[in-house]
Each structure stands twice: as structure tokens, then as C-alpha cells.
Amino acid sequence: MKLVTAVIKPHKWEEVREALETFGITGMTVTEASGYGRQKGHTEVYRGAEYDVSLVPKIRVEIVTEDEDVKDVVDVVVKAAATGKIGDGKVWVVPVESVVRVRTGEKDEAAL
Template sequence: MKLIIATIKPFKLEEVREALTDIGVRGMMVTEIKGFGSQSGHTEIYRGAEYAVNFVPKVKLELVVAANMADQVVETITKTAQTGKIGDGKIFVLDVQQAIRVRTGETDADAI
């Protein structure tokens, strides 16, 4: 099993969710986050005053999928979330040693 962590632009969330559902992903966790990377924030003008925005709003997706499905999930997120502009996000793929469904006690692939 693989844990896929992706940070994307918030307005891309619904489009990515639909694309992942279409390829068979049955669940994910979504968290609203703030962060910065290459873009290092930006400046905005509010009521005539300029101020720095050091952290940019993002959405973090966390999905646990079967190992044989990980490449397809990464490709789907990459294609769907991409705008071609700075700040499109990042994707990390990690190994998962164990998964347990709390309600039933099912483990590993049965739990996801």
C-alpha cells in the first residue's frame, strides 16, 4: 500500500476529486493548509496598503491506495491539478506498513 500526499491549489480540489473517483479511488482526506515553496509568498494591496502574504492557501490530499494503483493516482492528480503556473503543488508517495478499519477490524487492503 502507498500513502499519497498531494498539495494542490484550492480551486482544483473538486476537479481532482472527480478524476480520482473516476479511476476508482474510494476515499481521501482533505485538509486546508497554508504554505510556501518556490513562490515564497507574494504582496497584495488591501485598502491602499501593500502587505506581504508569506503563506499561500493550499489543499492537502491524503490517500492510501494499493501499490499497483499508486502510479495511476499520481498521474491523475498531476494532470488534473496542473495549471502550468508556479504554485501548482507537490506530490509525495510513501510506503504504508499497515492499515486497520476501526469499525470492522479489517486490515491492510481490506481496510482501504
């Protein structure tokens, strides 16, 4: 299993969620975050305001998923989150050694 973490633009969150639901994701965890990415001298625009300073509001999404679905999950997020403008986001994948569903105690693949 793997943990896919995606940091995306807030206004893209609904589209990303819908794309993940359509793909068949069974769970995800969302937190509000602030992001700093390389802007190469450009400014990033959020709700009409220009952020040339470093911190811009972002949504951080975590998805624990099976190995065989990781590539697709990353592709689904990237496709749904992209606008072509700077600051579109970053997605990274980390190995997961075990998972438990709290209600039932089910483990690993059965817990997803």
C-alpha cells in the same frame, strides 16, 4: 500500500476529487493548509490577490492506496491539479506498513 499526499491549489480541489472518483479511489482525507514553495521572484495569485509573501492557501489531500495503483493515482492528481502556473502543487509518496478499517477491523488491502 502507500500514502500519497498532494498539496494543491484550492480551486483545483473539485477537479482532483472528480478525477480520483472516476479512477475509483475509495477514500481520501482533506485538510486546509498553507503552502510555501519556491517562486523564483514571481508572485502567486489567489482569488485575485497577489501573494509575494510566502504563505498561500492550499488543500492537502491524503490517499492510502495499494502499491499497484500508486503511479496512476499520482498521475491522476498531477493531471487534474495542473494549470501550468507556478504554485500548482507537490505530490509525495510514503510507505504504509498497515491499515485498518475501524468499523470492521479489516486489515491492509482488505481495509482499502
